[in-house]
Amino acid sequence: MTDVGIEMTDDVKVPPLEGGHLTEHEVHPTATGISNEKLSMWVFLGSECLLFGGLISTYLLYKNRPGAIEVRDTVSGAHVGNAQRISDLFDIGFTSVSSFILLASSLTMVFAVLAAAKHQQDKLRLWLGTTAALGAVFVGGQVYEFTEFLNKGAGYTSNVSTSAFYTLTGFHGVHVSIGILILLATLALTFRERSQVTPERVEIVGLYWHFVDVVWILIFTVIYLIK
Amino acid sequence: MTSVVESPSDTEAAEHPHEAHEHPGTPLYWKVGGILAVLTALEISTYWWPEGAATSALLIVLMIIKFALVALFFMHLQFDSKLLRSVFLGGLILAVGIYLATLSSFTYWRDSGIPEWNDPPRAKPLPPPSTAPPAPQPAGSAGH
Amino acid sequence: MALVNARTPLELPSGAETTVRRPLGVFQRPVRPTGWRSWVFTVDHKKVGIMYGAGSLLFFLVGGIEALLIRTQLARPGLKVLSADLFNQVFTMHGVTMIFLVVMPLQAAFANYLIPLQIGTRDVAFPRLNALSFWIWLFGSIFFNTSWFLGGGADGGWFNYAPNNGVIFSPGHGIDFYAVGLQIIGVASLISAVNLIVTVINMRAPGMTWFKLPVFTWMALVTQFLLLFALPVIAVALFLLTFDRLYGSNFFNASLGGDPMLWEHLFWIFGHPEVYIMIMPSFGIVSEIIPVFSRKPIFGYPFMVFSGIAIGFMGWGVWAHHMFASGIGPMSVMAFSLSTMFIAVPTGVKILNWLATMWGGRLRFSTAMLFAIGLVTMFTIGGLSGVTHAFAPADTQQTDTYYIVAHFHYVLFGGALLAIFGGFYFWWPKMFGYRLGEKVGKWNFWLMLIGFNLTFGPMHILGLQGMSRRIFTYSPDQGFDFWNMVATIGAFTIAVSVLVFFANIITSFRKHRRTQEVVSGDPWDARGLEWMIPSPAPEHNYDEIPVVTELDEFWHRKYGHDEEGHLVRIASAEEVSQKGDATNVHLPSPSYWPIVLAAGLPFIGYGVIYNLAWAVLGGLLLLAGVFGWVMEPSTDPEADHGLHGGDDLEPTAEAAFEEAAAGEGDPQAELEEAPR
Numbered sequence A: 001m002t003d004v005g006i007e008m009t010d011d012v013k014v015p016p017l018e019g020g021h022l023t024e025h026e027v028h029p030t031a032t033g034i035s036n037e038k039l040s041m042w043v044f045l046g047s048e049c050l051l052f053g054g055l056i057s058t059y060l061l062y063k064n065r066p067g068a069i070e071v072r073d074t075v076s077g078a079h080v081g082n083a084q085r086i087s088d089l090f091d092i093g094f095t096s097v098s099s100f101i102l103l104a105s106s107l108t109m110v111f112a113v114l115a116a117a118k119h120q121q122d123k124l125r126l127w128l129g130t131t132a133a134l135g136a137v138f139v140g141g142q143v144y145e146f147t148e149f150l151n152k153g154a155g156y157t158s159n160v161s162t163s164a165f166y167t168l169t170g171f172h173g174v175h176v177s178i179g180i181l182i183l184l185a186t187l188a189l190t191f192r193e194r195s196q197v198t199p200e201r202v203e204i205v206g207l208y209w210h211f212v213d214v215v216w217i218l219i220f221t222v223i224y225l226i227k
Numbered sequence B: 001m002t003s004v005v006e007s008p009s010d011t012e013a014a015e016h017p018h019e020a021h022e023h024p025g026t027p028l029y030w031k032v033g034g035i036l037a038v039l040t041a042l043e044i045s046t047y048w049w050p051e052g053a054a055t056s057a058l059l060i061v062l063m064i065i066k067f068a069l070v071a072l073f074f075m076h077l078q079f080d081s082k083l084l085r086s087v088f089l090g091g092l093i094l095a096v097g098i099y100l101a102t103l104s105s106f107t108y109w110r111d112s113g114i115p116e117w118n119d120p121p122r123a124k125p126l127p128p129p130s131t132a133p134p135a136p137q138p139a140g141s142a143g144h
Numbered sequence C: 001m002a003l004v005n006a007r008t009p010l011e012l013p014s015g016a017e018t019t020v021r022r023p024l025g026v027f028q029r030p031v032r033p034t035g036w037r038s039w040v041f042t043v044d045h046k047k048v049g050i051m052y053g054a055g056s057l058l059f060f061l062v063g064g065i066e067a068l069l070i071r072t073q074l075a076r077p078g079l080k081v082l083s084a085d086l087f088n089q090v091f092t093m094h095g096v097t098m099i100f101l102v103v104m105p106l107q108a109a110f111a112n113y114l115i116p117l118q119i120g121t122r123d124v125a126f127p128r129l130n131a132l133s134f135w136i137w138l139f140g141s142i143f144f145n146t147s148w149f150l151g152g153g154a155d156g157g158w159f160n161y162a163p164n165n166g167v168i169f170s171p172g173h174g175i176d177f178y179a180v181g182l183q184i185i186g187v188a189s190l191i192s193a194v195n196l197i198v199t200v201i202n203m204r205a206p207g208m209t210w211f212k213l214p215v216f217t218w219m220a221l222v223t224q225f226l227l228l229f230a231l232p233v234i235a236v237a238l239f240l241l242t243f244d245r246l247y248g249s250n251f252f253n254a255s256l257g258g259d260p261m262l263w264e265h266l267f268w269i270f271g272h273p274e275v276y277i278m279i280m281p282s283f284g285i286v287s288e289i290i291p292v293f294s295r296k297p298i299f300g301y302p303f304m305v306f307s308g309i310a311i312g313f314m315g316w317g318v319w320a321h322h323m324f325a326s327g328i329g330p331m332s333v334m335a336f337s338l339s340t341m342f343i344a345v346p347t348g349v350k351i352l353n354w355l356a357t358m359w360g361g362r363l364r365f366s367t368a369m370l371f372a373i374g375l376v377t378m379f380t381i382g383g384l385s386g387v388t389h390a391f392a393p394a395d396t397q398q399t400d401t402y403y404i405v406a407h408f409h410y411v412l413f414g415g416a417l418l419a420i421f422g423g424f425y426f427w428w429p430k431m432f433g434y435r436l437g438e439k440v441g442k443w444n445f446w447l448m449l450i451g452f453n454l455t456f457g458p459m460h461i462l463g464l465q466g467m468s469r470r471i472f473t474y475s476p477d478q479g480f481d482f483w484n485m486v487a488t489i490g491a492f493t494i495a496v497s498v499l500v501f502f503a504n505i506i507t508s509f510r511k512h513r514r515t516q517e518v519v520s521g522d523p524w525d526a527r528g529l530e531w532m533i534p535s536p537a538p539e540h541n542y543d544e545i546p547v548v549t550e551l552d553e554f555w556h557r558k559y560g561h562d563e564e565g566h567l568v569r570i571a572s573a574e575e576v577s578q579k580g581d582a583t584n585v586h587l588p589s590p591s592y593w594p595i596v597l598a599a600g601l602p603f604i605g606y607g608v609i610y611n612l613a614w615a616v617l618g619g620l621l622l623l624a625g626v627f628g629w630v631m632e633p634s635t636d637p638e639a640d641h642g643l644h645g646g647d648d649l650e651p652t653a654e655a656a657f658e659e660a661a662a663g664e665g666d667p668q669a670e671l672e673e674a675p676r
Helices: A036-062 A090-116 A121-152 A158-190 A199-225 B008-015 B026-048 B053-074 B082-107 C044-075 C082-120 C127-149 C175-204 C217-246 C261-296 C300-316 C330-358 C367-390 C390-398 C402-432 C438-465 C481-515 C553-558 C594-610 C612-631 C652-663 C668-674
Strands: A068-072 A079-083 C560-563 C565-571
Touching: A036 A079, A036 A158, A036 A199, A036 B082, A036 C175, A036 C217, A036 C261, A068 A121, A079 C560, A090 A121, A090 A199, A090 B026, A090 B053, A090 C330, A121 A158, A121 A199, A158 A199, A158 C594, A199 B026, A199 B053, B008 C565, B026 B053, B082 C217, B082 C261, B082 C300, C044 C082, C044 C127, C044 C402, C044 C481, C082 C127, C082 C175, C082 C217, C082 C402, C127 C594, C175 C217, C175 C594, C217 C261, C217 C300, C217 C594, C261 C300, C261 C330, C261 C367, C261 C402, C300 C330, C330 C367, C330 C390, C367 C390, C367 C402, C367 C438, C390 C438, C402 C481, C438 C481, C553 C560
Parallel strands: none
Antiparallel strands: A068 A079, C560 C565
């Protein structure tokens, strides 16, 4: 970690940074041996369980509440039926592919963390970029899926099941998108001289990303698969 | 009574956990990833199985296994201090407990066994969800 | 450094010299040690705590005026001081203000100020996040109160039940401000909770194991865990409400498939831990004050700790006792009734332990002690009425009457707030270098206690006589006239006592400035580590991080026991205290970004309610704040939380730079000479 306020000038001797990474001695001992940043991420993730739990519960409560969705054919726009729940419109095949993509992104994230630990900058950037790209594909898939539902007639306010569904998956999607931004920012920051991207910071970004994946595991099972 | 797994003198170990002690390498991660993929495929296949409590139960079990694999291995909880595990599990168990209790209270726990004490029955049961296309309506009639 | 210069009441003398900091980040970091900039850009936990306190006291006046309006309206039957609609707004805003804008941030003020001092460290784990929490809270609170000027305040009650909270029954923007405003304020508390949890777990002084932690820090830690897990639940509820009101969903609209009970559950799953969030730090404050003024250690320290933890756990299992009359069904009612009865037990343990601490002690009835005893007595009364609510059949009579109003004011005002005032009197010298007047303080206390009991005592009777909550008036033949008048007189007595409190601050400060006297670091002969440093606390807290060997470490450095077990003084406070004059201390630098980031949020709020253009502006501010923050090299806030005070573990370039700068002794000269 760069200490505050020290300019790299000729007058001041700065210890050379190994390969652009910060030296380990600048981390100060904590009472538990775990760094503050890592502990804070786990504490935060504990809190996020409550957030997603609430949204998932709202969906579970409302998934079977009646309220007609006038289903339309996406091509012709003709009325083809009355769905009562958003789950009637799910396309498991498509969502399965999305799930595999997000899972793969978790794996690539792990490789990024490994690369960071071994101080392999190029591999780190590769895996960070891949993870972000896979995440973007996932989000793209979600957007496509939502558009399909919308075209079919299942809008946000069509009935409470659609509202609950879009809210839950929307929150998840926003979390994934923020994760992508963090990944890209981390990637960009690795190009800085005196990079602050320590292996541990990559690990902490990874924790967030894996959590987002874990929430999807929950959502996919509870929302899509369990009837 | 500080819960110290890595003492402060092991700060360097904490900073470079991947080098200091036994640590999963790439092969293990591929293995875990592979298991996750297989489990996911299994989960997806249940879509075509008959509906039932057994299928749902299996899905929940698979979900928990996948959750645990990602948390323990990808998120490194297996090799990290127990403190991190407790903090995260604390939130998780609290969430599951509270929300299960809440959701169940919407449908269960309403019969005290003494009819006089129960709430009056619903006036009309909720109509079962139906996906049948609407019956053809004569032009000009009001909608439902 | 302890000398008083001409300074406003809220300035602290800076401890360490400030040297030039030329950061690698985008802008030079602010470095002024004095003036408004040293407050607006501070990351020092003490300044942040003081700002929380000042802001809360301001909102206390706002909420107090709202209370006086309520009491004026209800003084006699049939009054028309407030219309029914305005009355609804006033009691809603009063409730939300007192809870989120007064009691919670006052607890945050003490937690922020005291936790690092009590655990023997220099600052919290993430100082910039700490400042961010404060600014988000402040801007959110102001945002919430602008509703008064923008069409009216929220009017659905602080618990804001559906369907009344929907657009059909509350078409104005008041409840939108409630939903968005509380969302913003919630974010502040969540960030702060993460920060303080990591601080307490990770940054304790060497030797400070868990069972040497002061009781206040324990209680504050449990509170942070409660905040951490409860805030997301209300965040969900508020999001759903916002989507209902602004985007047309029907989460709480029963006629279209929604369920108002979902709101109730989500709200109270948050709401019950919330009340423990409000009271637990006060329990901690009392546990610090009573031992000092009884000259005895806290009785049953392990029980105090475990009961606090127990309350934290059990508090999650009682939420539906707020819903006994909402139709959750008899089985649920029974379960929650039982759990509510059980939760009285750990609190009872605490009351007994405080009494046992006082028993046989050499009592000094300072103002702080009076307030602390005030909590013990008043909270007992409030707790007993709470136990009567636990019995669901009884509660069916009591709910939504003034009996409940009496209960929660006894526990919140008589409990949480009295202890907070005690905390003010106790820790004021540590914060500002002078004591608040004791004589005026006693007037403050007694007026407040008498006024408080006159106001809320009769409400027990009114409630049992059948007076409903949230009614804007009542008719003369109901028999409520007398006690309502008494309550109103009591309310104005409280108002006088509050004025006395502020007068005390002003006169004490003036006397301090006139006499140029500064109290010692340990004016009360107290027990905790925070009294080991000078008053007011130096910016760097400890010259050298103390090594802790037992609970009440500071006390045991001053006092020992002779062969017969009597207390004997082994050292004077001066001998074992730190001087506060260390100069080679590296502190986290101030930063612009917390306030910039925080400023974006109210704009996003206005955007969500009115016009998305504002949200875009707010988003840009937010992004600018994040960008600037990330680009700024993260200060290592743990820089001096190691075993040694000013000495770094290894000579680094930065230490060399600092030694050079410190050697010059003239920061202004350095500023001019620094290379760029």
